[in-house]
Amino acid sequence: MPTEPFQIAGSIEDALSAMATGARPVAGGTDLVVGARQGKSPLPSNLVAVDRIVELSTIEQNAEGVIVGAGVTHATLMTDPLITSGYTALADAAALVGSPATRNVGTLGGNVMNGSPAMDTGAPLIVLGAMIDLRSQGGSRRVAPSKLWTGPGSTSASDDELCVAVALPKRSERSGSAYVRLEYRRAMEIAVVGAAASVELNDEGVIEQVAIALTAVAPTIVALEGLTDLVGRRVDEDVLAAVAAIASSQAQPISDLRAGADYRAHTVGVMARRAVDAAARRAAGETIEVPVNRAEGVGRTDRP
Ligand SMILES: Cc1cc2nc3c(=O)[nH]c(=O)nc-3n(C[C@H](O)[C@H](O)[C@H](O)COP(=O)(O)OP(=O)(O)OC[C@H]3O[C@@H](n4cnc5c(N)ncnc54)[C@H](O)[C@@H]3O)c2cc1C
Incomplete structure (x- = not known):
């Protein structure tokens, strides 16, 4: 049966049925359409717009955590109280991301599925x-991001699979998270390198759990290994130095126009220690405005 080149889905079922006949989903279009205009890859011949599907645009709390459509x-993620309070790194x-225009239409699902x-x-x-x-149309599945992202711009999702939501597990009271990136200018710039951290402290202010992941230093996002030695310690200069060393050693960056591999390996360590520091301070109850980059002056050019 011939398909329309451009369809507008009013429901998830509409989108799935269009995708079952070969249509590619488009949400904000800030990767897909902008990329086509820049000549990265031609616009697919069949598109289904998913940006009007109300079920995809909700943020809901349940007993297990928060489900983000x-x-x-x-623009919603950066101001939603559930996200800014419990999932601050996000x-x-x-x-x-980009500029106000990019943030107003660019979606979480588009960012994740662009890979x-x-x-x-x-x-x-x-x-x-x-x-x-x-x-x-064949069913639903829940996949870890590390299993979804398979390489630069590629995912393990099949062409007929729509990302419907991101599930964020419940957080403990004494936990905090932060994301910091190196950028050369303050808007319309993708990360040169970046790092996110999540820290959970016990009542004495000692690390109970820590997770760190790195941006733009490998073909996919890197989850750091070997962090168990940090558990049971306070977030002091020694711990932050160890974090920087672990991050730099596990990064596998490339050199390109924007940065050399050695520079990326070094600066991702700096971003990782800043992310852990901010996450731990948030876990201890300190308020650091979103985003940490602006609150802490990362990338300020007027610093002495
Ligand atoms: C000027 C500019 C600046 C930018 N700056 C940044 C930045 O700083 N940081 C950053 O991370 N990104 C940046 N981006 C990239 C982009 O804005 C983000 O990745 C955005 O989140 C993409 O969302 P979207 O809804 O626009 O995706 P779209 O362009 O609509 O889609 C992107 C891809 O995901 C697929 N897709 C979309 N929704 C779904 C879904 N629900 N299920 C399955 N597949 C889906 C599409 O088919 C396509 O392959 C920038 C882009 C521009 C144009």
């Missing part, structure tokens, strides 16, 4: 223990 925009990341190693929401989703909900 795939169609939620970065709000930090959303607040750094760029420089995506800002990726490292926060890893440290927050997020899972990605995919649906097709």
